Amino acid sequence: MKAFLLALLTAFIWGVVPFLEKIGLSSVEPTTAYLVRCSGILIGMVIALSYTPDFSSFGKMGIQSISFLVLAGILAGFVAQVVFYKALKIGEISRIIPVTSCYPLFTFILGWVFLGEEVTLSKVMGMLLILGGLFLLK
Structure with a gap:
């Protein structure tokens, strides 16, 4: 049940975020907007790192795990996000989100x-x- 509630919370957050992004994209190009959005990610990472003093699990990661996670970060965290912003900028949010979902x-x-x-x-x-x-x- 806890996993379901966390997934539901995730869906809610992911539902709110495109609304905020669509408004934020109104006066800026998608790539510029994405770079500004990354500042929020950086702030979140700094906060998370300050509450994660034990980094021993990094040493347990193999090259395959690192490679796949870095590739996932590049694809989802950069490529897909910039493409998504371009679609969101020119399209209707009510049509773009169901397709990307x-x-x-x-x-x-x-x-x-x-x-x-x-x-x-x-x-x-x-x-x-x-x-x-x-x-x-x-």
Whole structure:
């Protein structure tokens, strides 16, 4: 139950943030807006680091873990965010967010193909709902 509530809180925050970003993008180019947004990330990191005195887990990380996490940071934290800002700047928030929120579809496919994750009826139904929602937005 705790994991579900944390996920729900995450969804709420992720729902509020694009609204703030759309307003913030009104008078600035997407790349500039992203660079300003990164200051918030930096402030958050400084706060988190001040409450995390034990860094022993860094020494336990292998090169593969580090490489994948850095690549994920570049893709999600920079490339996708700048592309998202460009879409958000020129499009309607009510159309952009549902499309960008279909990422579980791609995660499902990658998990199934490369990680051998099980395909269940509930997962397929969830993916069909996502596809149906995208079709309705068109």
